[in-house]
Amino acid sequence: MKHPEPGEDADPLLGAPGAIRAPLLAALLDRGGSSRRRVIADLGTLQPGMLDALSQSRTRLVVADLPGRRAENEDDWDRLDAALPRRHWREPLAAVLCWDLLNYLDAGRLAALAEALRERAAPDCRVHALIHYSALEMPGAPGQIRIDPNLDLRIPSLADTRPIATPRYTPKALEKAMPALVVERTMLLGNGMQEFTFRVHRPN
Amino acid sequence: MFNKRENEHDPADRGRNAGSSSTPGGPDRPTGAGSSGATAIIGPSISINGELKGQEDLIVEGTIQGTVELKQNTLTIGSQGTIKAQVYAHTILVDGTVDGDLYASERISIRKTARIEGNILAPRISLEDGAKFRGSIDMDSESEAFRKVFQPRTGASPAPKATGAADKSASDSGERTAPDSPLKGEAGKNATGKPTQSAV
Numbered sequence: 432m433k434h435p436e437p438g439e440d441a442d443p444l445l446g447a448p449g450a451i452r453a454p455l456l457a458a459l460l461d462r463g464g465s466s467r468r469r470v471i472a473d474l475g476t477l478q479p480g481m482l483d484a485l486s487q488s489r490t491r492l493v494v495a496d497l498p499g500r501r502a503e504n505e506d507d508w509d510r511l512d513a514a515l516p517r518r519h520w521r522e523p524l525a526a527v528l529c530w531d532l533l534n535y536l537d538a539g540r541l542a543a544l545a546e547a548l549r550e551r552a553a554p555d556c557r558v559h560a561l562i563h564y565s566a567l568e569m570p571g572a573p574g575q576i577r578i579d580p581n582l583d584l585r586i587p588s589l590a591d592t593r594p595i596a597t598p599r600y601t602p603k604a605l606e607k608a609m610p611a612l613v614v615e616r617t618m619l620l621g622n623g624m625q626e627f628t629f630r631v632h633r634p635n
Numbered sequence: 636m637f638n639k640r641e642n643e644h645d646p647a648d649r650g651r652n653a654g655s656s657s658t659p660g661g662p663d664r665p666t667g668a669g670s671s672g673a674t675a676i677i678g679p680s681i682s683i684n685g686e687l688k689g690q691e692d693l694i695v696e697g698t699i700q701g702t703v704e705l706k707q708n709t710l711t712i713g714s715q716g717t718i719k720a721q722v723y724a725h726t727i728l729v730d731g732t733v734d735g736d737l738y739a740s741e742r743i744s745i746r747k748t749a750r751i752e753g754n755i756l757a758p759r760i761s762l763e764d765g766a767k768f769r770g771s772i773d774m775d776s777e778s779e780a781f782r783k784v785f786q787p788r789t790g791a792s793p794a795p796k797a798t799g800a801a802d803k804s805a806s807d808s809g810e811r812t813a814p815d816s817p818l819k820g821e822a823g824k825n826a827t828g829k830p831t832q833s834a835v
């Protein structure tokens with residue numbers, strides 16, 4: 432990753448050394464400011480940086496820890512009804528953070544996840560995901576991306592993991608696999624990952 | 636309400652004092668928050684099933700199942716401690732295992748050795764990297780959930796019972812009975828620590 436030399440304009444997609452900025456994630460977490468109560472579902476593991484980032488906002492954070500469940504039970508880790516808020520809970524989800532999880536789901540699981548989120552989402556809910564787009568390999572397990580309190584992301588080095596091939600999902604492939612979600616925005620990040628936000632598709 | 640007393644030590648200091656002690660009686664014990672200034676210890680071989688109330692700090696290295704109310708004091712769940720309960724306290728420090736809901740009027744500190752499955756509600760929550768958590772975290776002191784748990788009610792305990800009317804709809808549907816929990820399934824336990832509904 433290239434970092435700016437002194438006097439050189441900083442690349443807005445590069446954060447502190449070793450970190451990258453994820454503008455769509457930052458915008459999503461900033462949405463609504465600090466006065467509006469909201470519920471955010473974090474499908475990843477709870478991180479100190481996320482807690483710090485949300486500490487001044489009126490947020491309820493639901494932590495599903497799907498990577499942890501996957502590590503414990505490879506065959507049965509995505510029992511979403513146990514991990515997500517109840518359907519039609521009186522506080523629907525304003526945002527969902529998928530991190531890099533979608534890269535590890537096949538088409539069937541992508542569809543199931545999207546449908547489960549739609550059932551729990553507020554009308555203006557946005558779903559955020561990070562997709563390995565440029566790289567041919569990714570870490571062998573999800574959930575290793577770390578977030579700093581300033582919302583910079585730290586991506587693990589492949590050398591520290593047992594890499595596997597990435598599915599390199601395109602926006603069209605994701606929309607096809609997840610009919611409950613519609614791609615709203617994408618952005619290519621400084622490390623070659625692609626950042627997505629989805630909105631919920633509600634058929635008339 | 637879990638009022639903070641004027642002469643009380645800074646809760647953050649108490650938290651630091653409580654530290655991650657797994658050595659009851661050690662220098663990291665909570666100090667003097669309760670009316671008696673004492674800290675009680677439930678040792679590793681002790682198991683309690685039922686309702687526990689008190690007015691002094693408590694370190695748990697054993698097992699508690701049921702309900703814990705330490706309205707104005709600090710509860711430390713030591714590294715050997717296991718709580719299967721709904722907990723209401725002024726400050727909660729977690730080094731051990733929790734399967735239930737934690738409600739603190741001031742602060743919850745989750746240490747790196749902690750394993751928590753449930754819901755936690757406090758105005759301030761700190762987390763060390765390495766801790767395991769599944770459930771929901773609510774730091775919104777203006778929330779309805781916070782008011783339900785901590786708002787003063789004349790002649791009544793500030794801690795709502797698991798069968799309270801506030802959650803009647805959830806109870807009726809066979810779902811979680813905690814005061815304000817969106818989750819069910821693995822994290823869903825009632826006040827006795829028994830699952831209210833199995834995972835799908």
